[in-house]
Structures are given as C-alpha cells and as structure tokens.
Amino acid sequence: MLGPGSDRRRPTQGERGPGSPGEHMEKYKVLYQLNPGALGVNLVVEEMETKVKHVIKQVECMDDHDASQALEELMPLLKLRHAHISVYQELFITWNGEISSLYLCLVMEFNELSFQEVIEDKRKAKEIIDSEWMQNVLGQVLDALEYLHHSDIIHRNLKPSNIILVSSDHCKLQDLSSNVLMTNKAKWNIRAEEDPFHKSWMAPEALNFSFSQKSDIWSLGCIILDMISCSFMDGTEAMHLRKSLCQSPGSLRAVLKTMEEKQIPDVETFGNLLPLMLQIDPSDRITIKDVVHITFVRGSFKSSCVSLTLHRQMVPASIIDMLLEGNVASILEVMQKFSGWPEVQLRAMERLLKMPADQLGLPWPPELVEVVVTTMQLHDRVLDVQLCACSLLLHLLGQGIIVNKAPLEKVPDLISQVFATYPADGDMVEASCGVFWLLSLLGCIKEQQFEQVVALLLQSIRLCQDRALLVNNAYRGLARLVKVSELAAFKVVVQEEGGSGLSLIKETYQLHRDDPEVVENMGMLLVHLASYEEILPELVSSGMKALVQEIKERFTSSLVSDSSAFSKPGLSPGGSPQPGCTTFGGLE
Numbered sequence: 001m002l003g004p005g006s007d008r009r010r011p012t013q014g015e016r017g018p019g020s021p022g023e024h025m026e027k028y029k030v031l032y033q034l035n036p037g038a039l040g041v042n043l044v045v046e047e048m049e050t051k052v053k054h055v056i057k058q059v060e061c062m063d064d065h066d067a068s069q070a071l072e073e074l075m076p077l078l079k080l081r082h083a084h085i086s087v088y089q090e091l092f093i094t095w096n097g098e099i100s101s102l103y104l105c106l107v108m109e110f111n112e113l114s115f116q117e118v119i120e121d122k123r124k125a126k127e128i129i130d131s132e133w134m135q136n137v138l139g140q141v142l143d144a145l146e147y148l149h150h151s152d153i154i155h156r157n158l159k160p161s162n163i164i165l166v167s168s169d170h171c172k173l174q175d176l177s178s179n180v181l182m183t184n185k186a187k188w189n190i191r192a193e194e195d196p197f198h199k200s201w202m203a204p205e206a207l208n209f210s211f212s213q214k215s216d217i218w219s220l221g222c223i224i225l226d227m228i229s230c231s232f233m234d235g236t237e238a239m240h241l242r243k244s245l246c247q248s249p250g251s252l253r254a255v256l257k258t259m260e261e262k263q264i265p266d267v268e269t270f271g272n273l274l275p276l277m278l279q280i281d282p283s284d285r286i287t288i289k290d291v292v293h294i295t296f297v298r299g300s301f302k303s304s305c306v307s308l309t310l311h312r313q314m315v316p317a318s319i320i321d322m323l324l325e326g327n328v329a330s331i332l333e334v335m336q337k338f339s340g341w342p343e344v345q346l347r348a349m350e351r352l353l354k355m356p357a358d359q360l361g362l363p364w365p366p367e368l369v370e371v372v373v374t375t376m377q378l379h380d381r382v383l384d385v386q387l388c389a390c391s392l393l394l395h396l397l398g399q400g401i402i403v404n405k406a407p408l409e410k411v412p413d414l415i416s417q418v419f420a421t422y423p424a425d426g427d428m429v430e431a432s433c434g435v436f437w438l439l440s441l442l443g444c445i446k447e448q449q450f451e452q453v454v455a456l457l458l459q460s461i462r463l464c465q466d467r468a469l470l471v472n473n474a475y476r477g478l479a480r481l482v483k484v485s486e487l488a489a490f491k492v493v494v495q496e497e498g499g500s501g502l503s504l505i506k507e508t509y510q511l512h513r514d515d516p517e518v519v520e521n522m523g524m525l526l527v528h529l530a531s532y533e534e535i536l537p538e539l540v541s542s543g544m545k546a547l548v549q550e551i552k553e554r555f556t557s558s559l560v561s562d563s564s565a566f567s568k569p570g571l572s573p574g575g576s577p578q579p580g581c582t583t584f585g586g587l588e
Helices: 064-079 115-125 131-150 185-194 213-229 235-245 250-261 267-277 288-297 317-323 328-337 342-354 367-378 383-398 407-421 426-442 447-463 468-484 486-493 501-512 516-530 536-541 544-554
Strands: 028-033 041-047 053-061 090-096 101-109 163-167 170-173
Touching: 028 053, 053 064, 064 090, 064 101, 115 163, 115 213, 131 170, 131 213, 131 288, 163 407, 213 235, 213 250, 213 267, 213 288, 235 250, 250 267, 267 288, 317 342, 328 342, 328 367, 342 367, 342 383, 367 383, 367 407, 383 407, 383 426, 407 426, 407 447, 426 447, 426 468, 447 468, 447 486, 447 501, 468 486, 468 501, 468 516, 486 501, 486 516, 501 516, 501 544, 516 536, 516 544, 536 544
Parallel strands: none
Antiparallel strands: 028 041, 041 053, 053 101, 090 101, 163 170
C-alpha cells in the first residue's frame, strides 16, 4: 500500500499519481475555496509554473490505510480516455501538520460552469431549458456513462455540479468517486447534517452505501428531472421532490402531469423515461442502453455524439483480425466498409503502423489520407483512435505522396478540438505537434488558423517541456508559421496569461540546452522572428541577444553555428533584412 512518505516515481503526463507529503501542494497557489462537497473541501488553485487553474478536492482520511486504499481504487481512472469524461489530472496524499490530518488530494479540471449553474440560472428566470441544447448535452452524458458502465466503472457521485461545461455545447462528467470514499458513514452523516442537498441525488440503496450501475441511472434520472422542471419549481421544492421519490413514486406522476399542463418540450418522451429510471428497487430500473433506446432510437432526440456504437454489438476481435490479414489495399477497403466501427478503425491503423516495410507495398495509397481524416471526424470522442490517426498521418505525410491536399485542410481544426479535449495527454499532444509541423510545411494550415495553431504549440511546450520530441516538433512548426506570417510572429511574442513565447524559449533552452536539434529549431524560430522589423525591439528588450550569443559559443561545430541562422547581420541600406538572408539583425 502507498502511504505518506513512500518512495514513489514521478508519473508521466496523463498518469500522474502520488508523491511525497507536501511535494505536490507546493506547486499550487490556492485562489479560493468553493462550497464544500459531500466528501471534502474543494479548492480552486493555480499551478504556479503554468498558471493553469485546477480544482483540488481534499478528502480527509481516517488513517493511512483508508487513504492508500482509496488511492489504489482511483488510480485506474487516470487512464480513462473519453471526450466527455474529465479524468483526474493528479492524485496524491498529503499531511496537514497543523491539524494532524491526512488528506487524499484529487486534482481536477477547472471550469466556471456546470449543469448546476445552468439549472439555477433558468430557475431564477423561470425559463425552460432549450430543448435542442438539452438533447445534445444529454447525448454526451449518455455517451460518457455508457463508456464507464461498459468498462465496469461506476460514477457513484453523479449530480449537476459534477457535469461541467467546457464550452457552451460540450460537457464532461467529472469527480468520479471510489467505493472506500463513498462508504465512509461518518463523513456522509456529517455532510448530510450540514447540507442535505448533496445526498438528494443519490439512489435509495446508495443512501445505505450500496452502489451499482443502477444507482448511476437513478442519479441521472434526478438530473433530467431537475432540468425539465426548473422553470416552475424552486431549488428547495426540487430537493424535497428528489428525496420523496426514495419512498414514494407518486410524487413523480404529479410533477409529470404539471409538465404536460405547462407544455414542457419532449414531456412525452421524459414521461416514458423517468418512471423507468426512478424505480425504488434497482433491479426494476433500466440500463444506460435502455435510456439511449428510449430517447435517441425510439424517440426523436438528436445529439452530435450519440452514434450507433451505443446500441449495436461490437465486432469481435477475432473477426477484425481476420478481416485485416491482407495487404495495405485490402486494409484500406476494410476501413472504408467499417467506417462507423471505431474498434475496426483502431485495429486497422495499428496494423498499418506495425507492418514490416516489405509488406507495406509503398508508396501508400493516396486515398488512405482521406480515410484517416474521416476516421478522426467520425470518432472524435475516442482518444485511442485520435492518437493512432495522428501517428499514421505522420507516416503518410512523411512519404510525400499527397496529391490532393483538400482532406488535410480539415486536420488543423480536428487536432485543435482534440487539444482542447485532452490538453494533459502527453502522447496525444506529441503526435499532434508532429502533424502540425508537417501540415505547416505542406501549406495546409490556413491564415485564419495561424494564431490558434501557434497558441496550441506554445501551450504544448509549456505543459510538456520534458518531452524532447514534442518540443522539437513544436518549435519546427512555430518556426515555419512565423516564417510565412507576421501575425503568427506577433502571437509568439505577445504577453498572455501563461507568459510570452520569448520567456518560454528561455525556459526551454535551459531544459534542453545540450540537445543540438532542439536548440537549432529554437534558433530558426528566433531567426524568423528577427526578420520582422517591428518585433526586433521586443527581442532585444527580452534579452534574446545574450541567448543567441551563448548558443553560438556553445555550438561552434553544430548545425546551429554553421547554418545561416547565426551568420553576421545582412541588412539593406534601409535597415531591413535583405531578401533571402536569414540573420538575427540587431540581435548580433
């Protein structure tokens, strides 16, 4: 078991775990405290190095054994990969010496809004939640919950405040809990006395510390009920309604009748659905797939993310392997015929990446690029598919066989979406940076996308500075974009919340100062920045001249020193760089 003070390795991005007491809290600055949750205190913090905000839930533990057991239960959740699930970004145990208490700290994504705020705003205004919006986000919640239940994972703590909004039409489940935390009777009783609101979302059996997938169904039913009744029921009335449902279903029939009278949208579908979700006996409740069938299959609900994968059988692995036994051309044919099956697409791309060179039959078929891009579009919620698709794109683009660049013009927006969904997944970000670099070389990033791509590349370096390949490709991409666009150059030097790109270059240099390739690509970025007369003063004032001089002195025999990037100034009489002359101008 892991306990405070244990010797533990530093996990990689996307797999962070515990560290020594105090080691992790020291890197966060506490900004303010949110209302306490059912299990502990929620702190909004800022990571001092990156200035990124997080929420840290601090759960007080009875002893080291309880803390370690909870940690062991929660660690597998770090590996979840889904567009509508916000995984814990870090878990660790810490000791508060002032009050002699042991805490399990759960680091979560920070977002200003959740379903709770949406419901409360509509309740105050006595307005009905937009039907189209609700169908879309409900589809996302169902998609995420189906993924969890398919993986034999129970959320256990499903309520409106734990469904966050990362944008106006994109939600994520967060704050998944463990059995050992949720069955701490003393802690639950204390919270129940302080604020009974927290426990009103829980199924009757969960109030007696028995959790299952069916208890998640009850909680989701309560959330739906709150969303469709918020225009005519205040918060206290809604809480009493939820609590009364644990003893008597009659109160549900009354509120459904009121909804009919008030002509709430989709009341007929919800009237069929909620009685089946809110059965007191969990064995009588429907499953998540039944919920999908009633709303999106039998009903007329629509959502951008609910697909056939929610209510069809998966293709068995043995069948997929048999289908993919052929050459590249036959694998491409299988991908086209089974485009809606993410498991087939993933296996096919993995096979292409692992095939020996003598079986590949290079060059790759040009249409394979379009198939990979289509796969990214169809399965944007499946991170493994996105990661594999980016890796395959790197291979394809590196072959230089692209005839039709039109499909590739869709890729920057697709990858930007993946970045926003999985900002902490190092493998995904690393592959994406490589693709961005190659797309910039091919001219497949449009001018209106330059600023966004530059911002994402800078963010990637800032969050994953320890990954040399990622950093190298990110600086390559930045150098290419800055070379062709002054707008991209200004985006690099402008001072923003996370700092400017120039301060980031200094940080990267200190970390990778002995890697000639990384330093060379940083140097090329500085070359292109220095070619813009309006940006040159900013470079000088930021101390880039000293950095350039140090690089030249340290790499006298490297490509950095030998390249024209570090040649003497070549200015025209007017003071502007001569065409085709890549120098640091006033930096030297």
